[in-house]
Amino acid sequence: MERTFIKDIGSKVSKEVLLKGWVHTIRDQGSIKFVLLRDITGICQLIFTQENKEVFDKASGLSLESVVEVVGVAQEMPQAPKGLEIKATSIVTLSEAAAELPIPVVEKGGGETEQPKRLDWRWIDLRKPEKALIFKVWTWMEHYIREYFINEGFFEIHSPKFMSTPSESGAELFEVKYFDKTAYLAQSPQFYKQMAMASGFEKVFEVGPVFRANPSFTSRHDTEFTGYDFEISFIESHYDVMEQEEKLLAYVLKKLEERFGQDIEHAYGRKLVAPKTPFPKVSMQEAKEILAGLGVISEKDGDLSPEEERRLSEHILKEKGSEFVFITECPVDVRPFYHMRVEGDPALTKSFDLLWNGIEITTGAQREHRHDVLVAQAEEKGIGLESIKHYLNFFKYGCPPHGGIGFGPTRMLMKIFDISNVRDVTYLYRGVKRLTP
Secondary structure, three states: OOEOOHHHHHHHOOOEEEEEEEEEEEEEOOOEEEEEEEEOOEEEEEEEEHHHHHHHHHHHOOOOOOEEEEEEEEEEOOOOHHHEEEEEEEEEEEEOOOOOOOOOOOOOOOOOOOHHHHHHOHHHHOOOHHHHHHHHHHHHHHHHHHHHHHHOOOEEOOOOOEEOOOOOOOOOOOEEEEOOEEEEEOOOOHHHHHHHHHOOOOEEEEEEEEEOOOOOOOOOOOOEEEEEEEEEEOOOOHHHHHHHHHHHHHHHHHHHHHHHHHHHHHHHOOOOOOOOOOOOEEEHHHHHHHHHHOOOOOOOOOOOOHHHHHHHHHHHHHHHOOOEEEEEOOEHHHOOOOEOEEOOEEEEEOEEEEEEOOEEEEEEEEEOOOHHHHHHHHHHOOOOHHHHHHHHHOOOOOOOOEEEEEEOHHHHHHHHHOOOOHHHHOOOOOEOOEOOO
């Protein structure tokens, strides 16, 4: 008999079906046993009665989270989930779960097991339907991102993750032994995206791993994550890059709202709404002035603290009705050497960050494509030219004006679901003190 997924049993009323999944809950009422069975598509109720004593006795020995296959007849039952239940005629245990689970799948009392313990047993934590939803959404989010880029004529590239030179600053690097040399795990595909511009690809994107030796223990940082990047040529300014990102996010979030909006709201209470474009834009200086007016103390002149990001986002949402805001024209001292400077004010860069509901999800900029200017800016930052000579070569033989962004799906998912910690939207989190499971 062909397996029926739980989401499809509505079309099989009065018919015999074969289901496979996990024992979610057990309710024993003496002569009747109710079992909720879970598969990746949903949950349904099984009923066991003493009419079939052999099957009833097998059900009596079930443990939570055992993997079973059940044959039964689908029937309407208003009190059951979605008004349907399966009257079981046979059950086979495919894999018996130990009687004592290390963490519960069905949490009691409205609370949740503390996060470190849940991460120790992550594969069991992920059995919860609301956790699986995160990765369903991630799958489609990435599909829609690729769909958007491909429809817009982008090439997808896959840049190397072993690098001879740091792709950003000298900090936050993982060094690895590479035969008789030292290599670095890539902090970003930045250099190779720009090489693609010099290659004449004009529009590229990449989905790939990013490594940061970041000693932070905050709720938004990790040491390995997936990065999404794009780079585009023949731009007039960084505003062209922002416009491209606005279109991308509006497209992707509209698709997610249509496919998963109800599920997200039901599981997390978050009403996902596709954003309207263009997004509000304020310069870093303007942002600091707004925050000062709100009584928020500035920790750094050229950057925003987490508290500043939250308060500024709240202000923009109240005043402009937007969950998004671009922070533009960031000072040169907090930006990489390859960011283009603002004409007439070399203390500022043609760069930006994008905040979504209180957290930075994107950094982007127009890059400096003129070889002589790029060399001067590298020297100004104290970067040895020998260490970046291969990068500098990209700009010696004709390279168009270009810019791009890098952003992370995990921070996107934090905002999609209104989840406060990156650990809960990462399949397997990696941080300073976590290398397992």
